[in-house]
Amino acid sequence: MGLSWQQGPLGRGPVGRFLTPEPLPERLLYAEPLRRRMRVRFGGEWIADSEDVWLLHEPGRYPVAYFPVTDVEPGVLRAEDRVTQHAELGETAWFTVAAGGESTARAAWQYAAPPAYADVLAGRVAFAWRAMEAFYEEDERIVGHAADPYHRIDIRQTSRHLVVRDGEQVVADSTRPLVLYESGFAPRWYVPREDVDETALTPVEGQTFCPYKGLAGYYDIGEHRGAAWSYVDAWPEVGRVSGMVSFEADEVEVYLDGVRQHLAPGQTVVPHGVDRGLDPDELLATAATRSRPGP
Known part of the structure; x- marks a missing residue:
């Protein structure tokens, strides 16, 4: 469990409760800087390398790492016609990821124009965890999902x-x-x-x-x-x-x-x-x- 997964405080069935006079919204999203260098490997190549990663916590989901597009290797992201709608963050554009002679559709996404309160996600892209070859913090492989700092x-x-x-x-x-x-x-x-x-x-x-x-x-x-x-x-x-x-x-x-x-x-x-x-x-x-x- 972490901040928003299983019975976390921002999860769908929290074990505790916020002591506030008014009920909180049913869905609360929380974003924060990871403050760790994270790298992504696909097709035998490093396709993203950044020290400016942000984590997004959504109810019922593992934390997701968002990389600045400028820290992704050129040519890796190929825009698709597919566009979906996120309830809070708006239009979501999808990409095929291609590198090292491999390609996988719907393997990355970006919020095209997030609302002002979510502007920290503007210009950032997330990679589908299981579609990638591996994720690393420095030289150590991180498995399962991005490390949740609230899991102890x-x-x-x-x-x-x-x-x-x-x-x-x-x-x-x-x-x-x-x-x-x-x-x-x-x-x-x-x-x-x-x-x-x-x-x-x-x-x-x-x-x-x-x-x-x-x-x-x-x-x-x-x-x-x-x-x-x-x-x-x-x-x-x-x-x-x-x-x-x-x-x-x-x-x-x-x-x-x-x-x-x-x-x-x-x-x-x-x-x-x-x-x-x-x-x-x-x-x-x-x-x-x-x-x-x-x-």
Whole structure:
């Protein structure tokens, strides 16, 4: 979650509320300077390179990076006949992106004449994330979407007693779980493998990807599908939960200090697809690179 995604304050179902005497508009847009160098790669070439990128936050969407047209390589953007209308920002012109012998239609867009209150987006263009080969901050690939500065993860050690049951079977019993707090989400509890009866876990095919934690693998527990998951090689930023197991409270019985846990309202996670040309092996390699100390 971030500023406008999932249960963020500008999202469609915020977990909190603004303490104002008058209700806010149903849709609030927020733009801010990224203050990081961002580059875009397509067709094996660098097509955009800028230190003047702005992020646009819209309800229900990941943040989108907008580059000055002057920081895009000449000839990359080919205007299309397609024009759409944005509810707040007006006429939207679309472009085919072409470079390195490749081209993709509807891969970039620009607000032709944004209103005065949105003039920071004038003369800027956004690239469809999955249509591009890759996005980078400096020399490091950024996966999933532009980094949301309002997304935060904190991990804390605790001695609270966590027990997971599938009927009469004890699947996990631990007094040393980690609790992961993620912006806008209810706490998630991660249990060391040594405190889990792994005979109760049946690995299943398929993985999901979190831009902030990495690749997650899933397990069935008895008749409960996808009732547990693990980030076997989590991003270094959340490396403390690598290999640990978390359990879905609406699939199996999860007790914390004797109190039955339940899935918090609105906490259904929307899986994020993997970027174009990015396979699980490359994600793991990316994680290894990020954990390697610099020169």
